[in-house]
Amino acid sequence: MRKAVFGLLFLGLASLTFAQDRPKDEVRTVELEGVVLTSPNYAYLAEVQNAESSEVVKKLERKVASFDLKESPIYNKIDKAYEVFFSNSKGKILAVYDDNGKILSAFERFGDVIVPDPIRNTVFQAYPDWKMNSNKYLVTYYHDKGAKKTYYFQLEKNNKKKNLKLTWEGMEY
Numbered sequence: 001m002r003k004a005v006f007g008l009l010f011l012g013l014a015s016l017t018f019a020q021d022r023p024k025d026e027v028r029t030v031e032l033e034g035v036v037l038t039s040p041n042y043a044y045l046a047e048v049q050n051a052e053s054s055e056v057v058k059k060l061e062r063k064v065a066s067f068d069l070k071e072s073p074i075y076n077k078i079d080k081a082y083e084v085f086f087s088n089s090k091g092k093i094l095a096v097y098d099d100n101g102k103i104l105s106a107f108e109r110f111g112d113v114i115v116p117d118p119i120r121n122t123v124f125q126a127y128p129d130w131k132m133n134s135n136k137y138l139v140t141y142y143h144d145k146g147a148k149k150t151y152y153f154q155l156e157k158n159n160k161k162k163n164l165k166l167t168w169e170g171m172e173y
Contacts, residue, residue, distance in 0.1 A: 041065040044103045047147040048139055052116035056090045057137065061108070064093050069101040091137070108139035119151055119166060130155040130162070 039045075045065045049058055064086050069075050074082055081104060086093045091110030098104050115123075115135055123132070136152040153164040 039065060040100065040102045043143065044106065044141060048108070048141055050116070052118065054113040056088060056113055057110055060086055060088050060091060060093055064095050064103070064106060069097045102143070104143050106139070106141040110137040111135070113137055115151065122166065123153060123164065127155055127162070130157040
C-alpha cells in the first residue's frame with residue numbers, strides 16, 4: 001500500500017512539472033498595461049512570412065526567429081556576428097545573428113514546397129496545359145533592406161521545358 005501511495009504521488013508531481021513546460025520555438029507578443037514586449041526577431045518574421053506561405057517554410061522560419069543565441073554553445077561574448085544553419089526536409093536557412101541575438105541577415109532555400117495560390121494561379125493562367133515539374137523558393141533577408149522572395153519553376157509540356165522566375169506577388173520578370 002505504501003509503495004502504491006508513493007508511486008501515485010510521484011506520478012502526480014511528474015505530471016505537474018511537464019504541464020508547466022512551453023515549446024521553445026514559440027514566438028509570442030505579450031501586452032502589459034501599455035507596454036508591448038516582442039521577440040527581437042519579430043521584424044524578420046513580419047518580412048519573410050505571409051498567410052499563404054507553406055507551413056514547412058513557416059515552421060523553419062519560426063525556429064530561426066526563436067533561436068536563443070546566448071544559450072547556444074557557439075556564443076562566446078567576443079564575436080560580433082554568428083552564423084547559424086537550420087534545415088528541415090524541404091529546405092535550409094543560414095541566419096546571421098548579432099551579439100544580442102537579432103537576425104542581421106538570412107538566406108533561405110526551399111525545394112518542392114506547396115506553392116501559394118496567387119503564384120500558382122499566375123503560372124497556370126500564363127501557361128495553360130503545362131505541368132509543373134519542380135519549384136524552388138528563395139528568400140534573401142537583410143534587417144535594414146527587408147526581404148526579397150523569389151520562386152523558380154520548371155514547367156513541361158510535350159517534352160518541352162520552360163524555366164520561370166517569379167516574385168512572391170506573382171509578377172514575372
